[in-house]
Amino acid sequence: MVANLPPQFYQKEAELKKAKTLQEKIAILEEMLAIMPKHKSSEKLQAEIKAKISRYRKEMEKPAVAGRKSGPLVEREGAAQMVICGPANTGKSTLLAALTRATPVIADYPYTTKLPLPGMLAYQDIAFQLVDTPALSQTGSEPWLGELLRRADGWLFLFDLASDALLESLEDSLAALEKFHLKQPGLFSFSKPIIWVGNKIDQPEAITNKQVFQELYGDKIGDWWPISAKEKEGLSVLPEKIFQLLSLLRIYTKIPGKPPDLKAPFVLRQPATVVDLASAIHQELPSNFRYARLWRRDTPTPLVVGREFLLQDGDIVEIHT
Ligand SMILES: Nc1nc2c(ncn2[C@@H]2O[C@H](COP(=O)(O)OP(=O)(O)O)[C@@H](O)[C@H]2O)c(=O)[nH]1
Ligand SMILES: [Mg+2]
Structure with missing residues (x-):
């Protein structure tokens, strides 16, 4: 019996019993590890949880058999894997095309991107893998997107500063992250390090939206980077930010x-x-x-x-x- 387990731990234990997919189970176990106190008497429990996580991971890596499909994941290449994510139409595919040699389909209607697409971004003598993804939304995102985000080293979260729906779409993406157990409910705490990027600053609407965004989210997310993926403005800082973000x-x-x-x-x-x-x-x-x-x-x-x-x-x- 381990002393001093916080009440959230038991809550997570209950959630674990109800979890259906391996992905959910891993996420909950990871949260349990994060919230449990790290002292001598909890070492055994920590080890048990870690062993469970690695067992579930191994199970997930087994090739898909009939009736079980893990979805299109992207094998990591280069120094780190950063997944470009965010609401529909924010310019994720445009950003991938601007930073790498990949040639995603770009269109002014949502849900153009159906599958993840990788590209390599050089930084000095190393390179990062960027992965373009479909929209991150509560209703539209398939479970494999959660798994892709979970396996990444970090995320480039892109929002559209020129959009009337900036705030709603952002909240929808954040809720999707909660649903995937990649964000703590009610908190601005995520399971991966994030570079927050506001796109389309070449549009006049971006000026006021930038201020609104800063007022509402600035304190919570800290630094964020205004860019124009289309005009290739503000992009040159991103590789260095990735390097720093991932230490x-x-x-x-x-x-x-x-x-x-x-x-x-x-x-x-x-x-x-x-x-x-x-x-x-x-x-x-x-x-x-x-x-x-x-x-x-x-x-x-x-x-x-x-x-x-x-x-x-x-x-x-x-x-x-
Ligand atoms: N004005 C402007 N439009 C952009 C920018 N980046 C992307 N777009 C446009 O926004 C639309 C959606 O872009 P896309 O890259 O397909 O977005 P995705 O759905 O997030 O992948 C397209 O019409 C792009 O040309 C930008 O920096 N400025
Ligand atoms: Mg796209």
Whole structure:
């Protein structure tokens, strides 16, 4: 018996009993993990919940059999997967076309996009995968969209600053996220990091809507980025924002006696240690690890470091076994 479980935990436990799909079950278990206190006496329960999540995940990854379909998911490529989501007609497909070489269908009627479509966005020496999606709405969105959002590293949430329905459509998308268990009911708290983007600032209506939006949502969401996907205005900040949002690190590796490989960094998420890098390189490397030599920007001589040393973006690391 674990002490000090908050009442919400029991509420979630009850929801779990009623949950029908694996996706719902995973979402609820993840919420349970997030709200439970992390102390010694809850370790066993935490481990049980994590084991359940991974069992359900494995089940979901099984190829679709008759009668069970997980929907069109997109395999992650590059340094991170960011899903472009939001209400209908906000310019999601236009944004994908503006930032990548993908060629989605763009039209002035809603629900043009039926399936997810990926494209790659370069940022310095790495690239992010962006995924265009159909409208996010309470009534129209299919369960696979929830699953796609759940598997992503983060979301680019696009709203239309030139639309009369800006606020209603935004609330509808937020409600859809709640329905998918990707947002805490009644709170501005989401299960993934988000870049909020207001599109169509080239339109005159956007000027007043921008102020209204800022007044109503500014405090809740913090920074957001006004852009015009069509005119390619304001887009250049987005790759860097993705990099920061996901707390990414690029680490370059070096084999003793050879120059470093500066072409293909390993991309890790902060906080990451030398041993995290070792596991990313090869699963057996951590057990053979002895020490690493590390070159860091603005540090004149290489450092000799151990497993738990914290990495910084741009570090060059040579692992000795
Ligand atoms: N004025 C203006 N129109 C845009 C912009 N971005 C998209 N649109 C138009 O909005 C409509 C919907 O665009 P689309 O990319 O298909 O939206 P989606 O449904 O969110 O994928 C199309 O007519 C686009 O040309 C923009 O930045 N400014
Ligand atoms: Mg579209």
